[in-house]
């Protein structure tokens with residue numbers, strides 16, 4: 178196992194300690210979140226009773242393969258806890274997510290959860306969000322208009338940068354689980370993430386963006402010197 182994998186596993190193991198019998202769980206997407214699913218599966222095999230709502234087809238496939246019982250948000254009355262990774266987090270526990278392309282389902286699931294626990298390593302901690310290109314999920318109709326509106330919204334906040342459609346391994350625009358495209362915005366330093374989140378959400382062709390504001394209740398950071406846990410004071 179690489180050092181990076183070991184840290185991801187450690188963060189996932191720390192999150193697993195917050196899981197109790199009977200919980201309804203949101204299951205995140207990405208390499209760190211997949212460690213959580215693997216460790217959760219071991220506990221399920223040992224008798225833990227939980228149900229999970231996956232945030233992507235990839236996570237659903239992994240959970241099914243490992244025997245983690247799944248459900249949908251239509252069949253439960255909200256979730257107790259979501260455990261997911263992130264591409265960046267700042268001092269206020271605001272996040273950039275969507276590096277794996279699952280931001281839309283991830284945000285729906287996180288927003289329907291009493292708590293969202295983010296599992297990360299030190300490399301994801303930033304002073305300013307934005308070094309990781311911000312994923313923006315857009316409908317496939319009228320993207321010229323949507324991109325113009327994104328540029329205008331960004332300019333209103335003194336932000337500029339390239340907007341690039343995410344591509345798949347065949348050189349086609351990457352299609353999300355919901356049938357949309359993703360634009361990666363290189364804003365570099367987002368000094369007003371809440372304002373940018375609101376401005377992007379107001380654009381008709383934007384389905385969702387990867388700024389997760391006031392959603393994470395806890396961030397667990399695995400580092401070489403141990404595991405750190407930061408809780409949002411108000412939650």
Ligand SMILES: O=C(CO)[C@H](O)[C@H](O)COP(=O)(O)O
Pocket residue numbers: 205206207208209210261262263264273274275276277278279280283
């Ligand atoms: O937001 C995500 C997927 O849409 C992931 O949680 C994020 O990209 C982090 O992934 P990883 O744990 O592989 O670094």
